[in-house]
Amino acid sequence: MRGKGAAQAMKQVLLRIEENVPLAREIWRMRLRGDVSGAERPGQFVNLKLEGCFLRRPISVFDREGDRLTLIYRTVGEGTRKMSSMKPGETIDCLTGLGNGYDLSRAGDHPLLLGGGVGVPPLYWLGKELRARGKEVSAVLGFNSREDVFAEEDFRNIGCQVTVTTADGSYGRKGFVTDALPEGTSYFYACGPEPMLRAVDRTAVTDGEFSLEERMGCGFGACMGCSCRTKDGYKRICREGPVLRKGEIQWEK
Amino acid sequence: MGEVRTADPRLRVNLCGVDMDNPVIPASGTFGYGYEFAELYDINILGTFSFKGTTREPRFGNPTPRIAECPAGMINAVGLQNPGVERVIGEELPKLKEIFHKPVMANVSGFSVAEYAETCALLDREPQVGWLEVNISCPNVHGGGMSFGTDPAQAAAVTRAVKAVTTKPVILKLSPNVTDIAGMARACEEAGADGISLINTLQGMRIDLRTRKPVLANVMGGVSGPCVFPVALRMVWQVCRAVRIPVIGMGGITRAEDVLEMMMAGAAAVEVGAANLTDPLACRKIIEELPRVMDRYGIKNLAELKQ
Secondary structure: OHHHHHHOOOEEEEEEEEEEEEEEOOEEEEEEEOOOOOOOOOOOEEEEEOOOOOOOEEEEEEEEEOOEEEEEEEOOOHHHHHHHOOOOOOEEEEEEEEOOOOOHHHOOOOEEEEEEHHHOHHHHHHHHHHHHOOOOOEEEEEEOOHHHOOOHHHHHHOOOEEEEEEOOOOOOEEOOHHHOOOOOOOEEEEEOOHHHHHHHHHHOOOOEEEEOOOOOOOOOOOOOOOEEEEOOEEEEOOOOOOEEEOOOEOOOO | OOOOOOOOHHHOEEEOOEEEOOOEEEOOOOOOOOHHHHOOOOHHHOOOOEOOOEOOOOEOOOOOOOEEEEOOEEEEOOOOOEOOHHHHHHHHHHHHHHHOOOOEEEEEOOOOHHHHHHHHHHHHOOOOEEEEEEEOOOOOOOOOOHHHHOOHHHHHHHHHHHHHOOOOOEEEEOOOOOOOHHHHHHHHHHOOOOEEEEOOOEEEOOEEOOOOEEOOOOOOEEEEOHHHHHHHHHHHHHHHOOOOOOEEEEOOOOOHHHHHHHHHOOOOEEEEOOHHHHOOOHHHHHHHHHHHHHHHOOOOOHHHHOO
16 A cells, blocks of 8 residues: 555745646636656645645646646635635645545546546546557546536547537537446546545446545645555555545435 | 754753654645645654554444635544554554654544443554654543543543553643533643643534535534634643643644744643645744744744743
8 A cells, every 4th residue: 555655745836927827617727837757747736825725735736837727616715716816926835746646557548537627637648648648538528507618629639439428418419427427448447526436436337547536734644634545454545545446435315 | 854953952952851843743634644745745854743642443424524624724523543552552653653754643532431441551562653642631521532522531531541561751632612622631640641732623513505405414624723822822831830740732733933923832742733724834844943933033942932
């Protein structure tokens, strides 16, 4: 259990904001620049120290390119609202290289990305890496409504077969991501709200993996604030996760 | 990483007969077994650290969410998640020996007097253990922990039972959730405690405005962070005037100035908790800043602060 953790090493860095713009309802994109070498793999996250907030805010990485890191986040509470008020030129104290990340070796020839709402962002960097390995990638991106949709073009631009669903049918296909699962895929990578992940767990016909979310204290394995039970014992979502294999997770209740 | 530092003699302190390079001790539950922090700095610069609270049996702890935030602090309801004393001795301590070469503080919790004694006796035999810190103050477990820390007679019973089966200094970690903290400390001292550490977290809670329900699955948790510092300092002051045994001050320490305040209140050493979680380099920064801040206030060495 600790073996996986030993390979990773977090870094504490100061990153400069290059851009911070709204993309959709309550959804913002922040581009950061600096030593982002700690962010090694898709599916990892960063933990941001924001002025006036005691705890850091864990945010998944949308993309990393050279010395640039892109985050897409939802303004759900005080911290992320504060984050959306930050301006280009300001710096953020950032812990990078957190979490295990996705296992690309299991993708097969036709991997499927399943994202729900603010669970979509980490799948973009993953999709890019899978495309770079010559995989045929399908992506089903689920949102509540038309004004919540983002990143559709980004996934198309890297050559993914994209299907967008909205719960109210105001854009794309009406329904949930599980109503639009394509056939013939080899493996899935899912990130989204827990009810969606449970539904994927029930309906997906292939093996796959989930990236999970939890309130965290530290984000790097020290406080045991985000532990979950798995078939292989207890795991810290921030450390042995956030990506867990299908069949490994024991959903509560 | 791996830097060899010459300890500054001005920072030396003694805790229950054991010399330490400096008084800075990461608090139990905020430092795991040190591995994560060792990725960022050489943890041998620390005075020591108090490892994750250990019980006789493995514990998963409370359901999540276990963490909430508050102004200048946080609330946790982890509930003593730990692999149990057997695995701590069999797996964690041998791994720890690779990265930490000083005596470590073993933090122990329990649900009965006998369980405290049994767990402490096992850890007492480990050469790496320098002190036993007996947590009679965890607010997040039911039928144990804090109930021993709110009744002086029970606190004394735990102290006596642990002292009877151990050889190393025994430090009782007290709960602030009492009306007479000095009385609790005196009860432990009279029962044979070698030291006192305080404060554990203060009970608190938050409610989520959207769901109208408590944020923590456990409803209540323990408040820590800078918001509790004045309360902690007051209690450390009171306890230092009530007992003769050494006192470790903790509660909301984030910087060198806080360490000095705690030591001016009478603490022999300090523990740093929540600060490690928001800034993993917090303890290193505090140790590095101490000499400069001491200069500013004309303090030649930390030992002189002890009245």
